[in-house]
Amino acid sequence: MRRPLTRVALAVSLNLRTYLRLQATSTSKVCINLPNINTFLSWDVTKLKQLLPDSGAELGNVNELDAELVRRLRDLVGVSNGTLDTRSMAILAFLYIYLSVFAGSGELPSLTVSVWSELPTGAGLGSSAAYSVCLAAALLSASGTIPSLLSDQESTARWGEVEMELINRWAFQGERIIHGNPSGVDNAVGTWGGILRYHSGKITPLNRVPMLRILLTNTKVPRSTKVLVAGVKDKMNKFPSIINPVLESVNAVSCTCEQTLSEMTNDTPTPEHYNILEELIDINQHHLNVMGVGHPALDTLCRVTLARGLHSKLTGAGGGGCGITLLRPETECSVIQNTIQDLRDCGYDCWETSVGAEGVQQHSPLAFKEEALEVLARY
Ligand SMILES: Nc1ncnc2c1ncn2[C@@H]1O[C@H](COP(=O)(O)OP(=O)(O)O)[C@@H](O)[C@H]1O
Numbered sequence: 001m002r003r004p005l006t007r008v009a010l011a012v013s014l015n016l017r018t019y020l021r022l023q024a025t026s027t028s029k030v031c032i033n034l035p036n037i038n039t040f041l042s043w044d045v046t047k048l049k050q051l052l053p054d055s056g057a058e059l060g061n062v063n064e065l066d067a068e069l070v071r072r073l074r075d076l077v078g079v080s081n082g083t084l085d086t087r088s089m090a091i092l093a094f095l096y097i098y099l100s101v102f103a104g105s106g107e108l109p110s111l112t113v114s115v116w117s118e119l120p121t122g123a124g125l126g127s128s129a130a131y132s133v134c135l136a137a138a139l140l141s142a143s144g145t146i147p148s149l150l151s152d153q154e155s156t157a158r159w160g161e162v163e164m165e166l167i168n169r170w171a172f173q174g175e176r177i178i179h180g181n182p183s184g185v186d187n188a189v190g191t192w193g194g195i196l197r198y199h200s201g202k203i204t205p206l207n208r209v210p211m212l213r214i215l216l217t218n219t220k221v222p223r224s225t226k227v228l229v230a231g232v233k234d235k236m237n238k239f240p241s242i243i244n245p246v247l248e249s250v251n252a253v254s255c256t257c258e259q260t261l262s263e264m265t266n267d268t269p270t271p272e273h274y275n276i277l278e279e280l281i282d283i284n285q286h287h288l289n290v291m292g293v294g295h296p297a298l299d300t301l302c303r304v305t306l307a308r309g310l311h312s313k314l315t316g317a318g319g320g321g322c323g324i325t326l327l328r329p330e331t332e333c334s335v336i337q338n339t340i341q342d343l344r345d346c347g348y349d350c351w352e353t354s355v356g357a358e359g360v361q362q363h364s365p366l367a368f369k370e371e372a373l374e375v376l377a378r379y
Pocket residue numbers: 018034035036037085086087088089090091115116117120121122123124125126127128129131178179223224225226316
């Protein structure tokens with residue numbers, strides 16, 4: 001069952017992409033190359049076939065995680081339940097989607113899948129969702145469940161609504177393997193891109209999205225989404241009368257933010273709009289600290305940027321990893337450069353980017369970013 005978020009959340013895409021290359025082979029092997037996490041593995045197709053139930057049609061339910069298949073895969077990979085190991089989670093998610101998508105066809109194809117991402121892994125920017133979305137789109141397309149879109153004329157194309165919904169659902173199963181109990185908001189934003197409103201499992205894209213410039217900072221403090229989300233749940237169970245009002249307040253922040261963003265696209269954005277967004281960022285960062293997902297490195301990020309008049313908050317499940325800093329249109333270039341330098345002096349990675357980007361797409365090799373093509377061409 002999908003865990004519904006009963007409060008409103010706004011999720012925003014970033015222009016950092018994950019690239020997947022799928023090659024059909026005749027090696028009778030399934031190979032996966034994951035250079036970001038230094039993982040390169042292969043299995044005999046015959047060995048993987050043994051994991052399928054007698055009737056392949058029993059698999060392939062996109063709405064439920066098949067606990068028995070997950071158990072068999074854990075045995076194959078040699079991990080215990082509740083593992084937090086980066087490689088094991090990535091492999092389990094891949095094999096789970098591969099077997100489920102191809103089970104119905106009765107034939108498991110030999111193929112090589114290589115994935116490389118510009119997103120830092122495990123840093124609160126939704127790399128797990130981007131990875132799962134790419135796996136779902138590529139494997140569904142290779143199995144013929146969704147069409148392969150590219151023609152000679154087109155180097156980049158997007159699937160239609162029905163196919164996107166299917167990609168999103170399979171990506172959600174990947175997220176469930178990696179996160180434990182995800183809401184589905186990250187895979188939705190990876191699939192559709194832009195800015196999404198998420199409420200009780202219902203996803204509504206914001207029609208128009210203002211151009212917002214941000215600094216993106218990676219404190220490089222390692223953290224685990226699975227552990228952080230479980231920690232918030234524990235706090236909710238332990239202190240419902242204390243934490244529930246905080247979540248209500250977070251909900252109100254999302255609603256006020258949505259209203260402000262909509263005003264910014266209907267009229268010309270004013271300094272007052274930016275003042276409101278800055279206050280919402282500060283309030284939300286305090287909420288997240290109350291929920292126990294802050295970190296001293298994130299406090300430093302907020303303090304250092306505030307000294308330059310800029311407002312920051314953590315991203316994703318928090319606990320370390322990344323934060324964003326809102327830049328105002330009138331923020332001077334020298335202020336931005338000095339802030340970036342201050343943050344680099346703290347040992348953090350920091351760069352300027354903007355919010356809102358396309359969701360999942362199919363590319364011909366020509367339309368791949370050069371760096372991605374170069375990395376993936378090695379496998
Ligand atoms: N480029 C990638 N290659 C392989 N696995 C990845 C990649 N990006 C993400 N993952 C998987 O996602 C996990 C990180 O997910 P998570 O803890 O939710 O952090 P986040 O989604 O914030 O980056 C990694 O441990 C790995 O299993």
